[in-house]
Amino acid sequence: MKETLAKLSTPDFDLALTLNCGQAFHWKQHGPGWLGMIGDSPCYAEQRGDTLLVPVGMEEIASRYFALDHPLEKIRASFPRDPRLNTASEHCRGLRILRQPRWECVASFITSTQKAVPHIAQISHTLRERFGQRTMWQDQPLHAYPTPAAIAALEERDLRACALGYRAKTFLGAARQIASGKCDLDALATLGDDALRDALCALPGVGVKVANCALLFTYERLGSVPIDVWIARILRESYLARRRNLTPAKMRDFAATHFGPYAGYAQQYLFHHARWEKANARSH
């Protein structure tokens, strides 16, 4: 029985780019579209030009998740005119910063430290299959990201068996703090950027970089700039060459002022373009 799909008008949107730029980790190609979960809801999404097809009834949830309301034209126009960002921004046309579920986002980035993007995706899939709620989309089984309570009930060895390595301990600790109510990720949303970052950093396994990923990818703080090895390299090469004593804090301050109110978007474009160039260089 073929499920009917609803059409969303989506100019200035690139679904594949958005799903594969290293912000979400579980979407799988399925025929001409993509299959994944938005929170507890299974979702098939397919792009045809300026139209996005999603299951009937998923229009609101998908629009919010894919951030179809983000003003990309305005965002690009707000960027400084520097060559490297221009190139990246052009290359990443249609890439949107998702609005991810809170725990899924925080948890995914706790598992992301010192891991390549494909590894993070592998961990995400294993955690989902073993400990997440199973649902079906047509004949396809899908798994929600495991809840904090589901993780909290495990032992460290269960997580090490999912290739989390040394992250197992902090990941478990974070899940337990949230499952116990000691930390309420939703309640934190009312905090300002700095207080929010501090509160997140109180979770095991969450340092400034992971906290900034959470600010950007689930708390809608589009000016937040996570400084990872890629962005650090880009800033050193193209923006802060021959600047000495560069710390992540200094790089963040520079990025926030140089790239402006949507610095997080600039960061994501630079990040993805750099990774794409490296992958492209390998294949030639």
Place this chain on the structure above:
DNA sequence: CTCCAGGTTCCGG
């Protein structure tokens, strides 16, 4: 084999 990956934590100076 070595190097690196969307870092965090802990420790000694």
Place this chain on the structure above:
DNA sequence: CCGGAACATGGA
């Protein structure tokens, strides 16, 4: 407060 080392795992 700061720099360095330890920490797991898998792909290039």
